[in-house]
Amino acid sequence: MIDRRKFIKSLSALGMSLPVLKSDLLAKPKKVAKGNPIILCSRGEKWGRKVLRPGWEVLRKRGSLLDAVEASANVTELDPEDTSVGYGGLPNMDGVVQLDASIMNGPDHNCGSVACIEGVKTPSSVARLVMERTDHIHLVGKGAQDFAIMHGFKIENLLTEKTRKIWVRWRENLSDKDDYFPPKSEKGSDKRTTGTINVLGVDSNGDVAGITTTSGLAWKIPGRVGDSPIIGAGLYLDNEVGAVGATGRGEEMIRSCGSFLGVELMRNGLSPQEACEEVCKRIIDINGGASKVDFNDKIVALGKNGDVGCASIREKKDDFPEIATWSKKGFKVTKGTYLIEQK
Numbered sequence: 001m002i003d004r005r006k007f008i009k010s011l012s013a014l015g016m017s018l019p020v021l022k023s024d025l026l027a028k029p030k031k032v033a034k035g036n037p038i039i040l041c042s043r044g045e046k047w048g049r050k051v052l053r054p055g056w057e058v059l060r061k062r063g064s065l066l067d068a069v070e071a072s073a074n075v076t077e078l079d080p081e082d083t084s085v086g087y088g089g090l091p092n093m094d095g096v097v098q099l100d101a102s103i104m105n106g107p108d109h110n111c112g113s114v115a116c117i118e119g120v121k122t123p124s125s126v127a128r129l130v131m132e133r134t135d136h137i138h139l140v141g142k143g144a145q146d147f148a149i150m151h152g153f154k155i156e157n158l159l160t161e162k163t164r165k166i167w168v169r170w171r172e173n174l175s176d177k178d179d180y181f182p183p184k185s186e187k188g189s190d191k192r193t194t195g196t197i198n199v200l201g202v203d204s205n206g207d208v209a210g211i212t213t214t215s216g217l218a219w220k221i222p223g224r225v226g227d228s229p230i231i232g233a234g235l236y237l238d239n240e241v242g243a244v245g246a247t248g249r250g251e252e253m254i255r256s257c258g259s260f261l262g263v264e265l266m267r268n269g270l271s272p273q274e275a276c277e278e279v280c281k282r283i284i285d286i287n288g289g290a291s292k293v294d295f296n297d298k299i300v301a302l303g304k305n306g307d308v309g310c311a312s313i314r315e316k317k318d319d320f321p322e323i324a325t326w327s328k329k330g331f332k333v334t335k336g337t338y339l340i341e342q343k
């Protein structure tokens with residue numbers, strides 16, 4: 001065994017210094033801005049106000065940051081009109097709604113998540129219980145559902161009439177080699193959503209927390225897990241730096257460790273906006289350049305000091321990358337940037 005002191009001595013005798021330890025490279029906590037508390041979601045005007053209102057109410061009354069982000073995430077999860085999250089989310093190829101969600105808490109760097117959970121409208125609340133009431137981080141499928149039942153969650157049909165009809169239309173238009181056919185008057189939809197929502201917050205102590213929740217890729221193969229419940233992919237945060245979340249094509253966030261990357265870029269001095277753009281660039285590079293990219297991801301970031309960022313890989317007509325925030329200054333929508341223009 002090499003004694004560290006002896007090792008340092010022998011290095012200095014050779015005129016060498018010890019490489020900087022990884023922890024010495026970590027940025028010192030940024031000064032917490034007076035602008036906090038703040039809560040952010042990855043939606044613009046249409047959903048932002050509705051989603052953030054209950055979370056802001058909790059923060060305004062100096063309530064718990066985890067309660068705040070959960071209250072906001074639950075809004076979209078419980079709303080049947082949102083077809084990409086929770087109840088009323090688009091189903092898998094068999095017509096079954098399977099939900100993914102994760103939560104992370106800055107002060108103890110703890111996290112919890114559920115994947116492919118069926119029948120529970122608010123998967124982010126189950127993820128929070130995984131974090132707070134177990135020694136595990138990730139529960140999937142039947143195990144996640146049994147855990148939710150144990151904690152009193154009701155098992156319900158998450159497919160609404162609206163999403164059932166969209167699914168049937170997709171199924172009937174999928175192939176001309178099977179026995180299904182759509183009504184003559186109807187055109188099939190080829191829209192495969194990966195909507196998702198991220199809710200990130202910083203409280204007045206400067207502590208950070210976040211949630212990502214989704215019904216995942218529409219018509220996915222049963223059992224497919226996206227980025228949302230994978231810590232470091234669809235959500236990551238560090239209490240000394242801030243939080244990053246993602247929506248869009250989950251597979252790309254997983255293979256780039258995109259949210260972890262965004263937080264580490266902020267730790268190394270990039271602003272939340274620069275970090276979001278850099279993650280998008282990394283994904284484009286991994287894929288061999290802009291001409292090879294036919295999907296989209298949107299990255300959102302919240303610095304510990306309340307600074308925000310938002311960037312998407314591609315421009316999407318009628319869907320500018322934007323985020324909403326609520327702080328003492330009120331409700332605000334901020335436009336992000338995109339890297340690849342729509343042709």
Ligand code: GLY
Nearest residue numbers: 216217226248250
């Ligand atoms: N980002 C959501 C998903 O790919 O499942």
